Amino acid sequence: MTDSKTDARIVSTPSAYAYPLLVSQLLVNALSLSPEQEITYQGTTQGTTRYTYRAFRGRIGQLASALGALGARHGSTVAVMDWDSHRYLECYFGVPMMGATLFTVNVRLSPAQILYTLNDSQAEIVLVHRDFLPLLEEIRDQLPGVKRFVLMADGEPAPATTLPLAGEYEALLAAASPDYPFADFDENTRAAMFYTTGTTGDPKGVSYSHRHIVLHALTTATTLCSPRTGQRLHREDVYMPITPMFHVLAWGIPYVAILLGLKTVLPGRYVPAQLLALRASEGVTFSHCVPTILQMLLQTAGETGQDLSDWRVIIGGSALQPALCAAALDAGIDVFSGYGMSETGPIVALAQLAPGARPASREAEIAMRCATGRPVAMVDFRIVDEQMRDVPHDGRHQGEIVLRAPYLTEAYHGKPEASEALWAGGYLHTQDIAVMGADGSVRIVDRIKDVIKTGGEWVSSLEVEGLVAQVPGVRECAVIGVQDARWGERPMAFVVSQPGHAVDAAGIRQRLLDHVAGNRLSKFAVPEADRIVFVAEIPKTSVGKINKKHLRESLLG
């Protein structure tokens, strides 16, 4: 019997025959199985670009050759600022395949933030759509590390600019060889990075290796393809992302689409009527977007009487609300939630109905589609208390979602302390508080900073807010935890009443106790009468959310 660490007989060293997990390998089937499959791009000005997977592969080689000629090599960072285009998809493959890092710049950040991220990422080359030239002109003097700018003219004549351009994307590709000598390398090589912005501090860099991207694609493909019917992806789908490709690698789905050989439609800049026209003309059957986009699409489709059936749409970015879900179902869309964060690959749960599940009612079905979802294949998805013990999977006990999976971010770029906090105890901490049902369905109830820990129970501030808001006479409510010598914390409710309605603390308390009696609320969640206070207004953040930090500080005096 032998020791594990030293026995070459049972632990093999990766050899010449090993097969590292590289982004290039997501392409291997493309040429043998689907060489004639289509990729299309709907530019805002130049009409439709349409080419085959075979041509796509050639252009990836040309892109790498062109970037190599501009000085990019293994280890370089290449930044992209573009709308959703075939060019972006080419960069998703070509930049990592040459061993460089694709930095997907969030073009919605402020110029100061973009400046910070371009410098922090050590970007050497920036590929920039004509629309974002003015932004770069503004910060260009503060980008000492950027050696080259490449224009994406998008079919238009090159605009006047003070930026020193190294060339135009299409012209550079046309002059470059498709036969770039892509080689194998360590699968832990960084393939892509981007920045996540919190409420405080500088944006934090998140990166993914080739191995992360490939394993995310395989587990996501397995999970999305495996349902018998409904909430699924299959080989005959036509895919169109409606999540910007700078956002968490558009959730990794473009890699899944190419792996499966799907016709892929890149819609350019998002214009609802154009998106719907593209969906119809290209036969799109699978997409993903944020709730706001879905809302706009439904409204536009309603105005023009368009049929949206045979369209499966994953909703991410923020929670899918029941009313929006119902409207989408009415329009014929098979809509369902996905869950993840910039740090998690990102997809770690999908709100697919459980195998064989027959929801008891339309409300139950909507609740399942709007829930956080069920864990993706191989994702070790735990709901734990403060001692990292699993809470019961009974749909009632709350805990923090902590994760292990083969594709989670290992660290924030250059921020060891934040990285350590992210991975306390060997699991990635999402800071989301949730419950899990017996069938693995997860529902987020709060953020950890807002949950109230009282008498050994975790109380969702959002849940109490929702119930208080239902009390007649209440216009708005915010609940936070306040320190309590006996219970650790206790909930405190700030209530704005409706003018002309009689509502008082005792009345609110009684309504909450009714919910306790009905087994719909923990008794620990009911604030004492003196912790239900009436205020003229609730403080809000710049994006309209309740500013709980401000509420907490106001209590400190």
Place this chain on the structure above:
Amino acid sequence: MTDSKTDARIVSTPSAYAYPLLVSQLLVNALSLSPEQEITYQGTTQGTTRYTYRAFRGRIGQLASALGALGARHGSTVAVMDWDSHRYLECYFGVPMMGATLFTVNVRLSPAQILYTLNDSQAEIVLVHRDFLPLLEEIRDQLPGVKRFVLMADGEPAPATTLPLAGEYEALLAAASPDYPFADFDENTRAAMFYTTGTTGDPKGVSYSHRHIVLHALTTATTLCSPRTGQRLHREDVYMPITPMFHVLAWGIPYVAILLGLKTVLPGRYVPAQLLALRASEGVTFSHCVPTILQMLLQTAGETGQDLSDWRVIIGGSALQPALCAAALDAGIDVFSGYGMSETGPIVALAQLAPGARPASREAEIAMRCATGRPVAMVDFRIVDEQMRDVPHDGRHQGEIVLRAPYLTEAYHGKPEASEALWAGGYLHTQDIAVMGADGSVRIVDRIKDVIKTGGEWVSSLEVEGLVAQVPGVRECAVIGVQDARWGERPMAFVVSQPGHAVDAAGIRQRLLDHVAGNRLSKFAVPEADRIVFVAEIPKTSVGKINKKHLRESLLG
């Protein structure tokens, strides 16, 4: 700009947060999503065993605890000799999860071969079904490395045996703790091994690491689940292997089934009527087997008038013949071929119809289902000439199938020369000669040792044999390549004529030339008249195949 090998900034070292690909992780969803899913076993004597995934996980812990008490540890080899049972499935997980190697003993080999493999594998513990005790008793004195034998009594009283038994499987589990402390370790650790027998020499040991098994499961799941309809697997399937679990990890599908949370039915020893009864009573919808088993099942079902619809069955082991395929389709089975070898994980191709394919005729559909298949996701599946250049994908140019994939065997156990030959040029050589169509469909036409290389073309000996056999008056034909000063090799046909029929070399040659004129055969494939010789009989091997080696040697005089 930086060098790839040394830059910690872009190549991350696997850290505490890394997630090695381990067999244990194929189980992570089982408990959160499918704790109540069923595993059933139909023993030959004790009736049906039925338990949940939750119980399965507990028994895996008990198995590891029991094996640990018997001395098994990280690096040990544990051999199993059993029919297809829940015990075998427990060993598929429990043995690798403790860092030991599962050795699946081929109980159909001769006692001398089993002796060789038990010693060569350095097996320390053997778990043995009562049916195989006599076999072990016979060789026991020659197994110095085996320290423990564990009986699998299969619900019967322990039989009399001269083997020194360490205990009975169920009794050992009942006394052991389910809380075995499974830990993470290097994903390149050997998880399983078995032996492949060629026509010459000792059996060769083939092993797979945890990483291999996990990646095979993910790519197979992706490929099997992704069709829109037909030839697919989904989350609501009920799975029953009908390939012995000692055979290439039953093609890796049991791992896929547990990953997807499928109800899994283990049928014990194969008895056609029992298999069909189990299929009906347990609602089995997905299986795999060799053609011989399919033939027996169809015959039994035909005799008893059973309906076999809603059953998808992959055929492997040897080629699916059109007549058998047609009979299976008539019985309602969605039957299709899988391709792989002991050395390839094994599945590298599946005969799924291409996306959107509508075969022009029943014959065309049967041909597609009987073909070698289309490459599995991420399998770099090439057809190459002797200089390793890809042949055109036109369905006509022949070459050897060579492979790269994330789960191929890296070496034969203790056989460096055979391993180097297997991996000549950095690709695994299958020694199968095939053609590939424009849609990636592969069809094997010959084995490399039988293909005839003439005038720069590769001619399939099987193809010529088939065409000669169609000539009226020909009873049988064998074709081999013979040396030729000008062409390298030329085909030579050995023909057995039917008594009372007039057939001569010129007539056979003319029929072949007709096929050349009809563009159905290369002109290089037609033997000269003096290379068509009539013989009284064709030499055969012990299993009834044409003995081409003998034919070649007979020409040498």
